[in-house]
Amino acid sequence: MPVRQRKNPGSQSALRLSNQQRILSNLVSSGPTTQADIARSTGLSTATVSNIVKVLVDRGLVTTSPTTSSGRRAQLVSLSSTDNAVAVGIDFGRRHVRIIIATLDYRVIAEKEIEIPLGYTAAEALDIAANLLTSTLGQAGVQRTAVLGIGVGVPGPIDRRTGSVVKGAILPEWVGFTVGMAEEIFELPVYLENDANLGVLAEATWGPHGGTPTVVFVKVGTGIGAGLILDGKPYSGNIGLTGEIGHTPIHEHGLLCRCGNRGCLETVASTTIMIELISRTLDRPVRTREIVRMALDGDDLAIRVVEDAGLAVGRSIAAIANLVNPHTIIIGGPLTDLGEMLLRPVRLGLKKYAVPMIVETTDVVMSSLGERAEALGGASLVLQQSGITSTVS
């Protein structure tokens, strides 16, 4: 479950947003319904329903028409043509913001990515994203009132008890960030989720893995994290800190890790360490895309770094496979263009370190969504929270 909690979860505006979602979900699943029936099935008072319906009419999301029910006059509430409503996914990376606008039938109608400076604060990034949202909606000809909500992905763990980004985030500037802060900027309902969790949701809704009950999405990027769908449902554990495989020890006396431990997978196989190793040797700064290009062009140095990282990732997914026995493990993130060059050492690591019968029955594949996965997952999150499911419940 994604986080929708506010700084002050009992506040009027939080309550109103939550009630709006309930009414919309009800209309999506039940079709046109009288206000009285909405009240009955949501448990809200008729006065509350009436007030919220007025707001939704103003936002163009629903229409009302007179009807009769049990011989009395009543107001029938219908969703506006769903061609109008959209869901927004926003993905914040270490140096980019990506935005995707999707219709209720899972079609992308607009998509943009911009670079942002390293070390930005959450407030700066939100301002940039809010401007990007306004311009993208404008260019796509979509009214702001048609936005059901925004699914925001951040590369960091989110504590579900407080609804905030906690220590361990790739972007230390984001620690303490909450949904409430984003809603103040966007003035729209926001759902906050870890990027790898959005990745696995995207694979199950936009990618080819919708029918697979047990899927693990491993994002190998600036950090390394996994998103889990277990028994057909997104899995979030006790307090939401799942898939923290970047902090599984690989090298007893390795580098110190930002998590406070030592020799973690991230110190061996993240793009951060790849960049550091190659930049140091070439004596000039390189970026991930350049490393990918170098490796594909046959550069020995880049290939060595990729293969070592792949083997370490494979060892780590062996531990995942031994524990939760998934059907499919998907490798995502900025290295997906490497294809077999990365998959080969990953599979070798799995083979070396997992139980043979598990190796034989686990598919390891590259994400087909590439760097779009997280933003797509953000849009999926909004649609699913509004009751508009594709495959994953």
Next chain:
Amino acid sequence: MPVRQRKNPGSQSALRLSNQQRILSNLVSSGPTTQADIARSTGLSTATVSNIVKVLVDRGLVTTSPTTSSGRRAQLVSLSSTDNAVAVGIDFGRRHVRIIIATLDYRVIAEKEIEIPLGYTAAEALDIAANLLTSTLGQAGVQRTAVLGIGVGVPGPIDRRTGSVVKGAILPEWVGFTVGMAEEIFELPVYLENDANLGVLAEATWGPHGGTPTVVFVKVGTGIGAGLILDGKPYSGNIGLTGEIGHTPIHEHGLLCRCGNRGCLETVASTTIMIELISRTLDRPVRTREIVRMALDGDDLAIRVVEDAGLAVGRSIAAIANLVNPHTIIIGGPLTDLGEMLLRPVRLGLKKYAVPMIVETTDVVMSSLGERAEALGGASLVLQQSGITSTVS
């Protein structure tokens, strides 16, 4: 889900057993029901229901009485006094068989454990268990016809596709063993399950962890394996090979492991390696119970072996905690009497290798069920498959 598949899953007897269970579950959840209503709610034909009810009457599990339904004469089917029905759990270890007989309200009315020779075959063990079952039922004054079923635990992975024990089992003699073989010997419905999976089920039904949605039970014994309850449900992954944490690499150039890999957790922290290390040094064979006693008595050698094993187990549960973020991790198996002496290094390992916020929010405790856990879990399995739930659904 436990395995109830037969050598020939489409066979008449397999089908009959499965239909019996459906009818019993229906009666447990709905109370006395007419045969026509049973047919409607199970989807079985009235002729099938009638035949099975006759069998169940013969076994003393249900009674029938005439009634009327919609003005017609009908047969009302009721469960016999549930004081009579029992579930049996049988746990096979490397050198023991334990049997537990439990009532439908989760009371143990008989319990026995006997030693069996090392290296026994599955057929020999089943014969011993069948005799033990007969004598235990006799001494407890329980009719064989009152046994709902037997939950059998084996220390090995079970492939759910074939319903058989696969390579990797602690007891290589058991590879290929199926439910069908056990049912031929016991002439009762049998449910087959991995021992660690029964352990976690026991903790959630007989132990204090019933209300906890996400629990991991780690059995440290001859082998090391984990049973998982995730989001309130027993978790079995893609083909049932979950919790194989004994085969996660701990020591890159360690000993060769029976799984075919190298330096696995089992080669460092199982009772097998503890016995080997201490026997070699003392130059005489020791057994697990003696090692526990030595350590509790302050023997440096035993304490060192226990602490090293605990640290390795802790490192492995750190990887579990990072991935599935459980509320509680329970250490079970023959070392539970060590208490804090084992828990201390386990917690230290968790602290060294897991994300700090996960360490702070994960309880690590010793099983309160000790070596009874697996047999108790076997009885729980039968009760739950019959629809008689305690806490876990």
